[in-house]
Every structure is written in structure tokens, then in C-alpha cells.
Amino acid sequence: MLWxxxxxxxxPTFDHLARIVASDYLMPLAFSAVIxxxxxxxxxxxDRRRYQRGTxxxxxxxxxxxxxxxxxDSAYDRQRPFDELxxxxxxxxxxxxxxxxxxxPMAVVFAIAMGVWIVxxxxxxxxxxxxxxxxxxxxxxxxxxxxxxxxxxxxxILAALLAWFLFELFKPVPEIVLRIxxxxxxx
Amino acid sequence: xxxxxxxxAALMVRxxxxxxxxxxxxxxxxxxxxxxxRGLWVLPHRNLTRAFGILLIILxxxxxxxxxxxxxxxxxxxxxxxxxSENRIWGTASVDEISGARNLNDIHGGMAGTAYAVFFVxxxxxxxxFAAVIGTINNRLFPSPSRSEGDAxxxxxxxxxGEPTGxxxxxxKTTSPLTTFKSSLHNLRDTGANxxxxxxxxxxxxxxxxxIGRMWRN
Numbered sequence: 001m002l003w004x005x006x007x008x009x010x011x012p013t014f015d016h017l018a019r020i021v022a023s024d025y026l027m028p029l030a031f032s033a034v035i036x037x038x039x040x041x042x043x044x045x046x047d048r049r050r051y052q053r054g055t056x057x058x059x060x061x062x063x064x065x066x067x068x069x070x071x072x073d074s075a076y077d078r079q080r081p082f083d084e085l086x087x088x089x090x091x092x093x094x095x096x097x098x099x100x101x102x103x104x105p106m107a108v109v110f111a112i113a114m115g116v117w118i119v120x121x122x123x124x125x126x127x128x129x130x131x132x133x134x135x136x137x138x139x140x141x142x143x144x145x146x147x148x149x150x151x152x153x154x155x156x157i158l159a160a161l162l163a164w165f166l167f168e169l170f171k172p173v174p175e176i177v178l179r180i181x182x183x184x185x186x187x
Numbered sequence: 188x189x190x191x192x193x194x195x196a197a198l199m200v201r202x203x204x205x206x207x208x209x210x211x212x213x214x215x216x217x218x219x220x221x222x223x224x225r226g227l228w229v230l231p232h233r234n235l236t237r238a239f240g241i242l243l244i245i246l247x248x249x250x251x252x253x254x255x256x257x258x259x260x261x262x263x264x265x266x267x268x269x270x271x272s273e274n275r276i277w278g279t280a281s282v283d284e285i286s287g288a289r290n291l292n293d294i295h296g297g298m299a300g301t302a303y304a305v306f307f308v309x310x311x312x313x314x315x316x317f318a319a320v321i322g323t324i325n326n327r328l329f330p331s332p333s334r335s336e337g338d339a340x341x342x343x344x345x346x347x348x349g350e351p352t353g354x355x356x357x358x359x360k361t362t363s364p365l366t367t368f369k370s371s372l373h374n375l376r377d378t379g380a381n382x383x384x385x386x387x388x389x390x391x392x393x394x395x396x397x398x399i400g401r402m403w404r405n
Binding site: 020029034039066094096104105108168171176179180183184185187 | 206207213217218224227252285289292295303311354356358367374379383390391394395
């Protein structure tokens with residue numbers, strides 16, 4: 001943790017970049033835009049339906065991941081690194097007040113990345129890489145421990161797998177939902 | 188103090204809605220230009236639509252990141268050189284603070300994670316409606332687009348006046364959103380029950396809807 005955060009101040013340009021990449025708005029917005037955009041891609045109906053399943057899968061995975069994070073947060077209140085490490089840490093982000101473990105933003109972006117990976121490996125890997133960079137930046141700016149972001153990533157990935165399992169268990173409900181949405185012209 | 192936090196929250200919500208609207212509209216335009224869903228194009232040509240989508244995303248990010256330079260707000264302060272981060276009094280941000288100016292905790296007027304999600308969904312819905320309205324107007328203004336693009340729209344017009352060839356987003360390749368809505372609803376009424384019945388038949392034996400269906404019949 002201190003090793004990664006220890007590079008703060010080495011390159012002001014990189015630090016500016018890190019504050020933007022680690023923000024609450026940029027990466028979550030980019031990931032949301034991707035799952036919104038893939039709703040409309042696909043060469044034909046079958047192809048589009050596959051991507052639309054990815055959007056639904058990711059949305060349900062986000063819900064599951066948030067629920068799991070909330071449950072863990074209510075049972076285990078790990079302090080933030082800037083509270084525990086004090087002056088040995090260089091914080092270039094705001095002082096979050098919620099528990100450090102597991103990292104909620106990581107749970108969300110990995111849930112989306114895994115949800116997309118299930119339907120399209122290529123886009124999924126790109127999102128996984130972006131989620132990994134987001135995680136490293138959050139540790140770099142001093143707001144999470146590495147174990148927090150790893151915990152969040154594991155929860156996100158498992159949430160997407162659970163969502164996929166639920167899709168199979170409740171088949172054909174997702175297909176019926178998509179058929180109804182197609183009936184009003186939006187799928 | 189609480190008034191200031193409320194004003195800060197309103198400012199953050201307004202700016203985030205602008206960002207989310209521009210980014211989601213940009214992403215939509217790129218996506219529909221790739222898949223050829225002409226009914227949602229804001230501009231009448233594929234390449235223009237894609238370029239416009241990229242421009243919207245850049246504009247949205249530029250506005251969100253740079254506006255603290257001239258808009259007064261509760262922007263976060265602190266220098267990356269000193270490795271500090273702090274909340275500041277109401278005002279404009281300096282160039283050195285701009286990268287972290289929007290990094291505000293929700294207790295200081297920033298937005299909570301749930302709010303980001305809710306406002307993005309709202310923006311996505313507004314974006315789709317906006318593109319549908321513009322797409323309908325486009326359909327009226329440019330009924331015969333360039334055939335050199337060779338997409339479904341041109342083919343449909345060549346074959347017979349742009350009648351819908353399917354429903355849902357597929358129909359939007361050849362017709363306007365308004366026509367697609369009517370034909371999709373018509374198709375849903377005609378074939379929806381049958382489609383759903385077929386889906387139920389194709390579900391595997393141990394899926395929960397199948398199990399419930401069997402219990403219901405017995």
C-alpha cells in the first residue's frame with residue numbers, strides 16, 4: 001500500500017491523471033455507457049439479444065454486488081488507510097467516511113466487466129483491464145488498501161456469475177422480458 | 188453551512204446530468220452507427236453520426252472537468268505536489284486543483300454512488316427519447332438517404348417504401364421510431380403470446396418457470 005502510494009509527488013502530471021481516473025464519476029460513467037451502448041449493437045436479432053442479455057446481466061450483477069457490500073459493511077467496519085496510516089500516507093483524494101473493505105466501486109465495475117465478458121470476451125477483457133487500472137489508481141491516491149480492491153473485485157465477479165446462474169435458473173424469463181421490450185420497440 | 192451543501196448538491200447533480208446526457212448520447216450514436224439502426228441517428232449519415240458521438244463524449248468530459256475553473260462551487264482543494272486533499276470554501280478552482288475539484292464526498296455536497304446510478308439511468312432514457320424524436324424528424328426531412336452506404340434503410344426504400352421488415356430495434360434500421368413503435372406493438376399483440384409459449388417450451392426441465400408450470404398443470 002505505502003509502496004504504491006509512495007510514488008505520489010514523483011510526477012505531478014501522473015498525479016493529476018490519477019485523481020481523474022480514480023474519481024467517482026469517470027470510470028463508473030464509462031462502464032455504464034458501455035452497457036448502455038451494447039444494448040444497441042449486434043448484426044442481427046440473435047446477436048443483439050446476446051448483447052442485451054449482457055446489459056441485463058450486468059445490471060442485476062450491480063444490484064447483487066451492492067447488496068453483498070452493504071451486508072459486509074454492516075458487519076465489518078475496516079478503517080480507511082488515511083485514518084490508520086496517518087502522515088506516512090499521501091492522500092490526494094477526499095476522505096471517505098464509509099468502511100474501507102470491500103471497495104464498493106470495484107465491486108460495481110468488476111460486476112459490469114464480468115457481465116459483459118460472459119457475452120463478449122473481447123469487450124469483457126478491455127473492461128477488466130480498465131477496472132484493474134481503476135483499482136490501482138484508487139490505491140495510489142490513498143483511499144483504499146490493495147486487499148479492499150481485491151475483495152471488491154472478487155465480489156463483483158462472483159455477483160456476475162450468480163446473476164448468470166439466476167438467468168439460467170429462471171429461463172426463459174429474461175427472454176420474455178426482452179420480447180416484451182422488443183414489442184414496444186426498444187429491444 | 189447546510190444551505191451551502193444543498194446548493195453544492197444541486198450544482199453537482201446539474202453538472203452530472205449534463206455529463207451523463209452528453210456521454211450517453213455520444214455512446215448511443217457510436218453504437219447505432221455501427222449497427223446501422225438509422226432510426227436513432229441524430230445526423231443523416233453513418234460517419235457523421237459516429238464522429239458526432241465521439242465529439243459529444245469529448246464535449247461532455249471537457250465541460251465537467253473544466254467548468255470548475257469559471258463556475259463557483261464547493262470544489263475540493265489540495266495540491267498533488269504536496270500530496271494533500273481538503274474541502275475548501277465556495278469559489279472557483281485553480282488550474283492546479285482542477286483534476287481533483289470534482290472529487291467531493293457526499294457529506295460535503297458530492298453525490299452518493301446510488302445517485303450516480305439513478306441519474307445515469309435517467310440520462311439514458313432521456314437520450315433514447317431524444318434520439319427517437321430527432322430520428323423521426325430525420326426520417327421526414329431525409330426520406331431517401333445516400334444509397335452508397337448500402338445499409339438496410341436504402342435497401343428497404345429500394346424494395347418498397349421503407350415498410351418495416353421486423354420489429355424492435357431491427358425495424359429501426361428501415362423505419363422511423365414512431366412507425367417502429369406501432370408495428371412492434373402490433374407484432375407483440377399478434378405473435379407475443381405464441382413467442383412466450385415457445386420460449387416456455389424451450390426452457391430446460393429444471394428452470395423455475397418450467398417447474399412452476401408443471402405444478403400448476405398438475
